[in-house]
Amino acid sequence: MNEKATYIVMLGPPGAGKGTQAKILAEKLGLVHVSTGDLFRENLSQETELGKLASSFMVRGELVPDDVTIAMVKERLSRPDCARGAVMDGFPRTPAQAGAFETLLAEIDGKVDHVPFISVPNDVLVERLSGRWMSHSGRVYHALYNPPKVKWVDDVDGSPLYQREDDKPETVLHRIKVYYDQTSPLIEFYRQAGTLVEIDGTKEIEQVTEDLLEAVA
Ligand code: AP5
Numbered sequence: 001m002n003e004k005a006t007y008i009v010m011l012g013p014p015g016a017g018k019g020t021q022a023k024i025l026a027e028k029l030g031l032v033h034v035s036t037g038d039l040f041r042e043n044l045s046q047e048t049e050l051g052k053l054a055s056s057f058m059v060r061g062e063l064v065p066d067d068v069t070i071a072m073v074k075e076r077l078s079r080p081d082c083a084r085g086a087v088m089d090g091f092p093r094t095p096a097q098a099g100a101f102e103t104l105l106a107e108i109d110g111k112v113d114h115v116p117f118i119s120v121p122n123d124v125l126v127e128r129l130s131g132r133w134m135s136h137s138g139r140v141y142h143a144l145y146n147p148p149k150v151k152w153v154d155d156v157d158g159s160p161l162y163q164r165e166d167d168k169p170e171t172v173l174h175r176i177k178v179y180y181d182q183t184s185p186l187i188e189f190y191r192q193a194g195t196l197v198e199i200d201g202t203k204e205i206e207q208v209t210e211d212l213l214e215a216v217a
Contacts, residue, residue: 005085005110006031008216009092009101009195011186012118014175015125015132016201017208020140021118022089024209025216032082035089038138039072040064045136059165061174063093063182070100077104085110093183098190114216115190118201118208122176129172133161146205 008025010018019035026033040058043051050072054064063069073091076082092098105111120128131143135154141147141161148154152161166175190196197215201208 003084005083005108007085007088007105007110007112009088009112009115009190010090010118011115011183011190011196012201013120013122013125013179014172015128016118016120017205018089018118020146020205021208021212022087023140025212026087028213029087029216031084032086033089034073034076034082034086034091035138036069036073036091036093037089039076059171061166061171061178063178066094066096066100069093070097073101074104092186095185095189098186112190112193112195114197115195116197116199116212116215117187117190118199120201124202125176126169126172129167130169132164132167134164135159135161
């Protein structure tokens with residue numbers, strides 16, 4: 001008999017640590033990490049039409065339209081590596097995306113199993129995003145809280161690290177506003193569904209991982 005797939009939705013404001021923790025959880029649980037932000041950035045670096053379209057929203061800190069995002073996720077989840085399930089990072093992000101995700105999972109006899117909501121105060125979010133260094137492979141560092149062994153160099157492949165265009169302070173503040181306006185209603189949606197579990201994202205990275213593993217066990 002086939003094992004039932006597991007779907008975990010990481011919820012939280014920009015900079016809460018969704019990407020950092022989603023990567024670790026996916027590896028520990030043998031699931032695929034699906035980050036809509038990373039998928040858009042990959043498309044942008046490959047100069048696809050989708051990448052160009054997404055970038056015009058991302059640089060302003062706005063959300064990419066729902067239909068475009070949902071179609072991209074549908075295609076990603078249809079690939080064989082997602083057969084055991086996925087840790088969703090940055091999706092769903094609007095009530096329309098959450099509804100479409102329920103429908104999509106129902107078609108494959110799946111459901112959202114756990115929704116860790118990582119909460120972190122706004123002032124900490126700004127500090128985290130302004131010190132974030134990214135690798136082109138999607139690994140995430142922080143100048144102070146999670147530094148690479150050598151400044152501005154990826155530990156794994158030695159490539160140069162970069163700062164995201166949308167991590168400029170003014171764009172960060174707008175992204176936080178967009179989160180409160182468009183994404184935070186999902187907290188109540190998943191609380192009602194009985195899948196939400198609140199995680200204190202101000203603790204150290206390793207402690208947050210332990211709390212998450214306990215929450216999704
Ligand atoms: P996306 O890439 O998803 O960005 P985001 O949701 O704004 O989240 P971030 O990646 O900024 O933060 P995070 O929570 O992953 O934090 P991280 O782990 O990196 O989206 C970017 C854009 O793409 C959107 O604005 C939108 O335009 C578009 N988009 C994406 N998905 C979409 C969708 N579904 N619909 C429409 N549009 C979409 O950590 C942050 C920093 O803090 C790092 O430096 C890290 O090292 C550090 N850190 C992490 N945890 C800790 C800790 N516990 N203590 C100290 N430091 C920590």
